[in-house]
Amino acid sequence: MQRFEDLAQQFATHFNNRHFPEQPATLYDAGEYFLGIGGKRIRPVLCLMGNELFAEIVPDAFQVATAIELFHNFTLIHDDIMDNAPLRRNQPTVHEKYGSSTALLAGDVMLVVAYDYLLKIKPEYIRKITNLFSRTAREVCEGQQLDMDFEKREQVGMDEYIHMIELKTSVLVAASLRMGGLLGGAGERNLHHLYEFGRNLGIAFQVQDDYLDCYGDPAKFGKQVGGDIVANKKTFLLIKALESADKERLASLKALLAGNAADKVQQVLGIFHDLKVDQWAFNLKEHYLNEAYRHLDEIAVVAVRKEPLQKLAQFLVQREY
Amino acid sequence: MQRFEDLAQQFATHFNNRHFPEQPATLYDAGEYFLGIGGKRIRPVLCLMGNELFAEIVPDAFQVATAIELFHNFTLIHDDIMDNAPLRRNQPTVHEKYGSSTALLAGDVMLVVAYDYLLKIKPEYIRKITNLFSRTAREVCEGQQLDMDFEKREQVGMDEYIHMIELKTSVLVAASLRMGGLLGGAGERNLHHLYEFGRNLGIAFQVQDDYLDCYGDPAKFGKQVGGDIVANKKTFLLIKALESADKERLASLKALLAGNAADKVQQVLGIFHDLKVDQWAFNLKEHYLNEAYRHLDEIAVVAVRKEPLQKLAQFLVQREY
Structure with missing residues (x-):
């Protein structure tokens, strides 16, 4: 292996x-x-x-x-x-x-x-x-x-x-x-679980990508923090915030998206924090990662053969760059 | 058939x-x-x-x-x-x-x-x-x-x-x-000749397309005559004219291409005519069409099976629309 x-x-x-x-x-x-x-x-x-x-x-x-x-x-x-x-x-x-x-x-x-x-x-x-x-x-x-x-x-x-x-x-x-x-x-059963491992891992990876844009260490991440926010890009976090915000915060968020305030990133991150969107995204990533591992577990080969995939999943989704 | x-x-x-x-x-x-x-x-x-x-x-x-x-x-x-x-x-x-x-x-x-x-x-x-x-x-x-x-x-x-x-x-x-x-x-021999029939027919078709842009009946052709000339499009005729023109006509042709004279189409067609590019293009089309037919002849099936392809070739390359 x-x-x-x-x-x-x-x-x-x-x-x-x-x-x-x-x-x-x-x-x-x-x-x-x-x-x-x-x-x-x-x-x-x-x-x-x-x-x-x-x-x-x-x-x-x-x-x-x-x-x-x-x-x-x-x-x-x-x-x-x-x-x-x-x-x-x-x-x-x-x-x-x-x-x-x-x-x-x-x-x-x-x-x-x-x-x-x-x-x-x-x-x-x-x-x-x-x-x-x-x-x-x-x-x-x-x-x-x-x-x-x-x-x-x-x-x-x-x-x-x-x-x-x-x-x-x-x-x-x-x-x-x-x-x-x-x-x-x-065989088909193993192929099914292998595919589902990949599908869930892919989603976990994207949740993390959206998360790191807001909360990643810019030195490790290699990108400016909040780039997605500046570009008004739809991300897991923004969509969740728009879905879960109360009337007042929703209005603030929409006003921030419509404008180009100098502290737009900080303000949006503040709303994310109030709405616990950061914690939610972290949990969502864990959910998909766990789903991925659950499917990997179901594949009927000896555990040692799965190790490289386990390590890669961990590397891909726990990365902080 | x-x-x-x-x-x-x-x-x-x-x-x-x-x-x-x-x-x-x-x-x-x-x-x-x-x-x-x-x-x-x-x-x-x-x-x-x-x-x-x-x-x-x-x-x-x-x-x-x-x-x-x-x-x-x-x-x-x-x-x-x-x-x-x-x-x-x-x-x-x-x-x-x-x-x-x-x-x-x-x-x-x-x-x-x-x-x-x-x-x-x-x-x-x-x-x-x-x-x-x-x-x-x-x-x-x-x-x-x-x-x-x-x-x-x-x-x-x-x-x-x-x-x-x-x-x-x-x-x-x-x-x-x-x-x-x-x-x-x-078999491979017949496939070869069939491919060559198509390849030569395709070139004949394009020569004709370029020819009709200059000499087609606009009522049948459905396009403005000389559209390629207006657009300075490289065509069989223009390339031949540029290749075969004497120094003086080459200068005139290049000047026409560089400008947007109201009678650009007529003047370029005049040069084509002087250089007999129209007759040359007609002959070139015939050459490729004959090559196509020659390869069709070589295909080892009874002649009656080839009739639809013969008729289609004739229709495609003799068309005046």
Whole structure:
């Protein structure tokens, strides 16, 4: 059983090569550039870990992991266009560097190449793996659309928001694990629990991400505290606050959102504190993390095989950066 | 052997249904809208015809034809974003009607759904068909990138331009036929000639498209004559004129391109006429059409089976609308 770091190293050896032809360079340099600026490669390694939970890692797992990472990068390139984001991983985004038309096409062709890797695996696995991959891809697109829709709406229900996060973030984490498990020969019951482990872990991760934006140590977190508040971004905390505020605090909160007060972050955090939204978010994260662990427990393999996934979950969700 | 019109009718019955879930409507309505505004469905019908050239049409041919048409529409949605085009088929483009972020996502998810249809065919065909589909998809993206690159360049060689047209237009026509032939059980030699028939036909079609922009009957053509000239679009005719003009005419042509003279179209057409570019383009179209027919002749099936493809080629390339 290998640790995340070791598998990430193995994946990097496999992945850090060209994925596109040389020509036309005006198209393919853009994709290679983006893949070259890094990323933690969590999803592809989850695929390898899902495989190793049940059996020695098969070569096909690296093909599928590659497809997953290319798909993830495709979504990032297109999301950055939609969000008009200038930076990703502290580097210029593809559309900033190559123009939005090339970024659009570089994303398109990256998705096509992702499917190419899926087609390389053993024929008997292609349909099952690719069907899950495609379903997940559709869900991620739906999640991105809902995210954009919600940003335009004044009120978003907690259930709707959780559903959006599931689609936009969790299903790819869950599917990466499940694809690995499939290649490792796991049965349906184990695959179900593995998927649910990933789905809940993904939500816990996003709750924490929203939490850390408000309460993270800026030195460790690497971002300005309250960035989401400044941008009026819908987060678990804001939605909960809007749902649970009394009339007076609701009015204050809405006034703060509508304006650009110098102490906006401090004031919103004050309301969050009054409403105990911070404690609620912490508990919510614990709830989803516990759900994730509950499903991991249900997987019928010896406990020692689960250790790397347990440690990774802890690392991902207890992180303070 | 069925005519194009009959197969188009059959394909429409199969295709004119929902291809996406109902929700989120903000995403999927955009895709359904675009599929609903029509199109001649030439490529999917070519897939059916490629099948019927060799054998009775198999149900899988409709799945592959559907994937091809979805792929084609995905490229149109994204191309329209890149070209900032307000209209397509005389209707508002997706980004005009739903915004460019939704158009981007609606295209993405349409590509994913195209792959879903490919995954539905008999397992023994999936890899072969999907590999050809993906290679073609990559080539179409490359063609679009080259097209954008060329628009920014002052000089483009004829060979480069033909290569771009091949990628952007011809390979999908050729691959549609070949995928149908594959499903019809054709051997490699016949598949090769079928692909080459399509590839040459695609180029002939584009030469004609460029020709008609200058010399088409506007009443039949449905477009303003000289639209490409007004827009300084690189076409077979302009590239040939730039290549073959003497020093004096080259200077006049460049001056016309740099300006916006009221009689720009007439003057450029005059230069084309002096350089016999019109006759050259007509001959070039004939050359590629003859090449296409030559490859069709080489396909080892009885002549009567080829008649629908012959008629379609004639219709597509002799059209005056």
